[in-house]
Amino acid sequence: MSTKKVLMVPDYRQGNPYQRLLAKALEHQGWQASFDHFTYSHLPFFLLLKQHKDIDVLHIHWITDIVKRITDSPSKVKFYLKLFMMVADCLIVRAHGVKIVWTIHNKLAHQQFDSKRELLIRKVLVKFTSQNIIHSLPALEKISELYQSDISKTTQVIFHGNYQGCYPLASDKVDNLRQRFNYHQDDIVILYFGLIRPYKGLDTLITSFNNAVNPKVKLLIAGASKDEAYLEKLTALAKNNANITMDIRFLPDQELVDYLAIANTVVLPFSDTLTSGSTILAMTSGKALIVPETAKVFGCIPDSGVKYFTSPAELTNIISQMNQTELNAMGEHNAVQAASMSWDKVGILTREVYN
DSSP, X not given: OOOEEEEEESOOOTTOOHHHHXXXXXXXXXXXXXXXXXXXXXXXXXXXXXXXXTOSEEEEOXXXXXXXXXXXXXXXXXXXXXXXXXXXXXXXXXXXXXXXXXEOOOSSOTTOOOHXXXXXXXXXXXXXXXXXXXXXXXXXXXXHHHHTSOOGGGEEEOXXXXXXXXXXXXXXXXXXXXXXXXXXXXXXXXXXXXXXXXXXXXXXXXXXXXXXXXTTEEEEEEOOOOOXXXXXXXXXXXXXXXXXXXXXXXXXXXXHHHHHHHOSEEEOOOOSOSOOHHHHHHHHTTOEEEEEXXXXXXXXXXXXXXXXXXXXXXXXXXXXXXXXXXXXXXXXXXXXXXXXXXXXXXHHHHHHHHO
16 A cells, blocks of 8 residues: 655644654555645745645644634734635635635634634635545534534544544652642542633633632642733632642653643633534543533533533532532543444544545
């Protein structure tokens, strides 16, 4: 079987194992993956093709750079001219016999560009790719509704693979970690991990936690933040609650695994995304999940492993009524589901899209 080649852009492997795991899975299917970044150009796809002449597929993941270049237009004329050039870019690449595959990870970019312009860019791009990938059937339905177009004929649902074997095992420092945070054996630890940004909903989480009446429940927020104003807001909300600990920094893999080991449940309060690697990691780690009702769009969490909320008051109620036995059982259900989401299956399904 001859090896075919796919170029994945942009290269987000640093700090995110998703693309690396996908590339490894594709190797087993006879595909060799390389990586690059978009260059500021009117024809960025074709420029990549000239730099990587022997590729069979151009696999686009996140389009933030493309959206920024087109939306940053001072006039409608320049905006539509750039939009036309994007269409031409797709057609030129495909005319050279190279397929364009786009994995639609988000409804809109987290950077909050002009939403009307960005939505138009996405609606146009999806019509001129060869094939598209999305991680769940609910996400496909939501995107079709958002784009006001049935994209199912050119879009394949391929789940996000698990993180088994991707991270180290918990270290012998876990007990020391519990002592450091003054967590007792019968305490229930709620963990949020990941980047701290306004769209993640951590202000709602802290407010709901402050209103809960369960002194045995502890909240641990761990992750890096570049938004000083938002971080100040969160710090002010949490300052009078001794049961809230905030560790604001990037966690290396070993520390992240150890933090997961001391947690009874993971809460991910963000509400406006199509998929979540943090959710998959929590499930792989056998943790119960607390997420907004809108997270049903992920399409991967078993009902027996999650508690959904639709308001801050409901989240407060969930926190107030937590018990370890129930959370442990929920985590076991999530671990079983995660085990079925293998990258071998993802590789096979992605190869079928490429072919």
